[in-house]
Amino acid sequence: MKEMNIAYVGFGKSTNRYHIPYVKTRDHMKIKRVVNRSLGKRPKEQAALEATGTVFSTALSDIITDDSIDLVVVVTPAFAHYDTVKQLLMGGKNVLCDKPLVETAQEAKTLIDLANEKGLFFMPFQNRRFDSDFLTVKKVIEAGYLGDLIDITVNMDHFRANDATSGQPFDGAWYGHGVHLVDQMISLFGKPSSVSYDIRSVRQEDAVDDYFNVNLMYPKLRATVAATEVAALPHPKWIVYGTRGTFVKATVDQQENDLKVGIMPGTEGFGCDTPDDFGTVTYYNGNGDRIEKRIPSVTGDYARVYDAVYETIMNGREKLVTDEQILAVIETLEHGFH
Structure with missing residues (x-):
């Protein structure tokens, strides 16, 4: 190679x-x-x-x-x-x-x-296309447990009550955190037909935004991306409703947590969820039986962005993030302040 x-x-x-x-x-x-x-x-x-x-x-x-x-x-x-x-x-x-x-x-x-x-x-x-929780949501959707999707919500919550800062919109949570979540939705569903925004500064009035709840609307689906810096108890990371079932995953990808304590990629167990962190799908099967099932998490790996880049540069493959997706994400972010 x-x-x-x-x-x-x-x-x-x-x-x-x-x-x-x-x-x-x-x-x-x-x-x-x-x-x-x-x-x-x-x-x-x-x-x-x-x-x-x-x-x-x-x-x-x-x-x-x-x-x-x-x-x-x-x-x-x-x-x-x-x-x-x-x-x-x-x-x-x-x-x-x-x-x-x-x-x-x-x-x-x-x-x-x-x-x-x-x-x-x-x-x-866009490394968060290879977050464990996002890859697991994709797996559940593709498996067909949920039927036709109706409503999907992803949250990125922290508790940083005293960390308000001044600056421009480009420095706030909507651009900083929203860029990950909007890209995940656009990678799944494409450019939304319309967007409604609730973007605020809740810790300090004259600081950059630190809260958002934004609805990306599609013909049959509402995709909500949300974040707050004052969540003493965080929302579930993902809640996905479909015509046949619901998937809930409470916890976030573990790669960042491992990196912060010095556990490196390539180490056994790096970025892996424990069974307690697995998401749960509740659905009705063809006989009308209500089934509840724990879904083992797909392991995330940010190196897969580099793998995709290698394939494009060295072997001429299509880009992981298309030009159309790049523009759709930035347009969605920019319009939050216009």
Whole structure:
């Protein structure tokens, strides 16, 4: 299998938590370069990569002029995404960009058009398509337990009562958390026919939004995405109603929890639910019998985004996140404030 050489722009928490540990589980992916505005802030992590041949520097041009780089992953603060990605695409590089990708649909369209014009790969890092809970919901829907879907709700709740911050809408929960949940719904059902928004700042009046409850409407389905930062008792992560059954999963994907305590991808049991965390489907079978069944969780794996990128760049496969989906997600986010 041909090796894919990767460069990172940004070397903060996200790069070291959600990207590099996963890439290290793939033998055919090599981290060739890291560019960051300042070096030495993470000396242990930097030294570990340098020991395997990764070159660190502070200039974006070092990546652009390196013809061996197959993919550049942008993990800068979100406000810098647009300009950084545009420079890289202009320099002829394939780009995977963390999310939220950009603030406006026009910015997204400009980058998509530029990539297509130059024949380059460009996609957001929608890793939560490979959350365990989302993969399990997909499995239940595809198995047919629920019949025709009527109503689906996904929540992303935390309890951070004293963490209100000021800033722009791009810095708030709707863009920060909503980007994951909206993308999950659009990946399942496509672009909604209409959207109704309830986006608020509940912890502090002049702070960025920290609560949302947004309904994506489809011809026969309402898909609700919701989040709050003041949930002392969180909502169930998923509630899915259909004409024949209901699926409820209370708990979230465990990958992030494991990463936070230093358990790495590739470790036995990484990201796995315990049986207590399995979701429950309640449905009526063809005889009219009411059945309740625990559904073992599908194991999540954010490295599968990189697998998909590899297949597109190296083998010409279709992109995991299509251009149409990219635009639909950003449009949905942007319209929440217009």
